[in-house]
Amino acid sequence: MFPVLLILLRPNYSTKKPQKTTKMAGNRTFTMLKPDATIANNSGAIIKMIEEAGFRIIAMKKTRLSSELAGKFYEIHKERSFYGELVNYMSSGAIVPMILEKANAVEDFRKLIGATDPKKAEPGTIRALFAKSIDANAIHGSDSDANAEIEGSFFFSQFERF
Numbered sequence: 411m412f413p414v415l416l417i418l419l420r421p422n423y424s425t426k427k428p429q430k431t432t433k434m435a436g437n438r439t440f441t442m443l444k445p446d447a448t449i450a451n452n453s454g455a456i457i458k459m460i461e462e463a464g465f466r467i468i469a470m471k472k473t474r475l476s477s478e479l480a481g482k483f484y485e486i487h488k489e490r491s492f493y494g495e496l497v498n499y500m501s502s503g504a505i506v507p508m509i510l511e512k513a514n515a516v517e518d519f520r521k522l523i524g525a526t527d528p529k530k531a532e533p534g535t536i537r538a539l540f541a542k543s544i545d546a547n548a549i550h551g552s553d554s555d556a557n558a559e560i561e562g563s564f565f566f567s568q569f570e571r572f
């Protein structure tokens with residue numbers, strides 16, 4: 411009886427259930443293994459690097475984009491000279507889209523994948539290790555929290571996130 415009383419008398423004692431913690435902004439990013447990575451059977455090795463860097467996989471699947479969907483996904487680059495090539499390339503084979511979670515996810519993930527052009531990517535980054543060229547550069551990483559949310563929702567419903 412006495413210990414129960416002590417608990418009840420604690421100043422911050424509350425019978426309310428603990429509040430659900432709201433998700434911290436910026437703790438998720440979106441990625442996609444590109445056709446060169448999947449065709450070369452590099453998916454497992456790249457996913458291993460991602461997990462070892464502390465990212466948790468929230469959603470993942472293997473699929474292929476039609477050129478219409480690839481065009482929509484990269485719509486932001488519509489006016490760029492490489493848009494046509496990019497869309498053709500991204501619809502040329504299997505991709506593995508994923509939603510990832512970690513503190514400072516967007517920035518840390520961009521560091522892990524390295525520069526767009528593998529020749530300029532830091533040694534040890536995913537692109538330095540696996541990318542073949544600036545087009546076939548193994549992996550995509552969102553460039554902002556807002557785009558991470560848009561891109562994740564392009565591929566996954568709420569029921570596909572764990």
Ligand code: RTP
Nearest residue numbers: 492496525526544545546547549550551552553
């Ligand atoms: P991503 O979106 O795929 O993660 O790549 P990124 O942010 O590093 O580069 P971004 O500027 O968003 O470009 C998207 C993809 O377009 C191809 N690209 N080609 N020929 C070129 O100058 C050129 N620039 C970009 C790359 O495949 C790049 O990943």
Ligand code: MG
Nearest residue numbers: 550551552553
């Ligand atoms: Mg980009």
